[in-house]
Amino acid sequence: MTNHVLRIDASARHDDSVSRKLADKVIDKLSPATVTKRDLSTPLPLIDSTWIGANFTPVDDRTDEQKATLALSDTLIAEIEAADTLVIGLPIYNFAVPSTFKAWVDLVARAGVTFRYTENGPEGLLKGKRAILAVASGGTEVGSDYDFATGYARHMLGFMGITDVSVVAADRLMIDPDASHKTANDQIENLAA
Structure with a gap:
């Protein structure tokens, strides 16, 4: 059962x-x-050298300025931690994710916080959550060799421990909008609540 959803909208468009x-x-x-x-x-x-320096300073050694630098990242991570399910509205721009989504990923993918390195490789720390990608594209077919958005989103979510990822896709909207919308609506109807 989903009690708390974190909704992330990456589209520059609104209505x-x-x-x-x-x-x-x-x-x-x-x-x-x-x-x-x-x-x-x-x-x-965007992350910069000041942010990177603050991030890689041990927690107990951070200055007030470094803590302030990481405050937004801490808030974004807390939003994920509080949620049972992430619903990510993800348009495909130029075959990939919007730059704003990449900026969000850069702020939440933090070693020791949302993932850690072990002798067996990286381990995601945001386990037990579900993500649903609500994907839209004009011409890119989701899952095709030139879809660099959904694979990236799945990989980064999985890297942080969110491995239960579903995709609802209205792709190729400029080619067959009616079929695209029908497919997406059918996929939504088949989602487990």
């Missing part, structure tokens, strides 16, 4: 965004008690 409309339908299907929203249309800051 006419297919990925946002798909995310709406997914959340309606899940009927969660709580929805936390993170809209990436207002871009997040």
Whole structure:
């Protein structure tokens, strides 16, 4: 049962965004008690040398300035930790994820916080969560050799421990919009609440 959804919208569009409309339908299907929203249309800051320096300074040694530098990242990670399910409205831009989604990933993929390295390789620390990617594309077929968005999103979520990832896709909208919407709606209908 999904009690708390973290909704992440990566589309620069609003009213006419297919990925946002798909995310709406997914959340309606899940009927969660709580929805936390993170809209990436207002871009997040990119990581820089100051952020990297703060991130790799041991927690007990961080200055107040370094703690402030990491505050947004800490908030974004806390949003994931609080959620049972992530619903990510993910358009495909130029065969890949929007830069705003990549900026979000860079801020939440933190060694020792959301993943760690072990003698057996990396281990994700955000286990026991589910993610649903609500994907929209004009011409890119989801799962094709030139879809660099869904594979990347799956990989990064899995790297952080979220391995239960479903895809709802309205892809190739510029080629056959009716079929694309029907396929996505059928996939949403078949999602387990």
